[in-house]
Amino acid sequence: MTRTQRPRGSARPRGAADEALKSANQSMFDDFLPHLIAQLAYQLNNDLVEKLRREGINVTRWRILAVLAMGDGITINEIIDRAMMQQSALSRALMNMEKEDYVRRVLRRDDARYVEVFLTDKGRTLFNSLNILVRRRQQRLLKGFTPQELTTAFAMIRRMSRNMTR
Numbered sequence: 001m002t003r004t005q006r007p008r009g010s011a012r013p014r015g016a017a018d019e020a021l022k023s024a025n026q027s028m029f030d031d032f033l034p035h036l037i038a039q040l041a042y043q044l045n046n047d048l049v050e051k052l053r054r055e056g057i058n059v060t061r062w063r064i065l066a067v068l069a070m071g072d073g074i075t076i077n078e079i080i081d082r083a084m085m086q087q088s089a090l091s092r093a094l095m096n097m098e099k100e101d102y103v104r105r106v107l108r109r110d111d112a113r114y115v116e117v118f119l120t121d122k123g124r125t126l127f128n129s130l131n132i133l134v135r136r137r138q139q140r141l142l143k144g145f146t147p148q149e150l151t152t153a154f155a156m157i158r159r160m161s162r163n164m165t166r
Helices: 016-030 033-054 059-069 076-083 087-099 120-142 147-166
Strands: 101-107 115-119
Touching: 016 033, 033 087, 033 120, 059 076, 059 087, 059 115, 059 120, 076 087, 076 115, 087 101, 115 120
Parallel strands: none
Antiparallel strands: 101 115
């Protein structure tokens, strides 16, 4: 018998054996927190993309609106940090959003090296309408959690994030 031939009855396992292997591989990922976090982020992002698309906006623009709604008059670098974006993507989006009257950029009064970005009334109205959708999505995500579980979950996620920045 040659190396490439198999004895009778030794064909590659199928069916139940394949399912057992799949299950074993899946359980390895179920116990790997970075995978679970990435999986949840992927699910959330896909859900958000779909909801925003129906409203005619993309995730990049949503992040900019959300960051500015929490306190506008901030610099490009602050938006990059808070929205977790690359400068090139942010610059293009801001340029288009300014043309569409969602944001305005102004040189900082005390230091013209910095540009501050503000929401316009039109931008704030868009954020407010989209924020309703996003809050519903968060309610769906957190459904069934007790107040104590929510407090613990948020504290744990913040702690993990801090651990990664040290």
